[in-house]
Amino acid sequence: MKKITIKELSKLINKSPQFIRIGLQNGRLPFGSAVKVNKRWNYIIYPEVLKKYIGIEVFNDEN
Numbered sequence: 556m557k558k559i560t561i562k563e564l565s566k567l568i569n570k571s572p573q574f575i576r577i578g579l580q581n582g583r584l585p586f587g588s589a590v591k592v593n594k595r596w597n598y599i600i601y602p603e604v605l606k607k608y609i610g611i612e613v614f615n616d617e618n
Contacts, residue, residue, distance in 0.1 A: 559600055559613055568609055
């Protein structure tokens with residue numbers, strides 16, 4: 556399954572990458588998580604939750 560980047564997601568939902576990063580860091584966006592390891596943030600997007608949140612299929616097995 557292809558991963559979606561913050562940059563790709565930002566274009567898809569018409570929000571800035573920073574908006575998404577901060578939303579995930581603060582727990583305000585329900586479709587993913589952000590974890591700080593040392594001084595760097597790592598992000599994960601949950602495909603099924605994102606699909607319900609934006610109403611369209613983003614991930615597919617072909618990519």
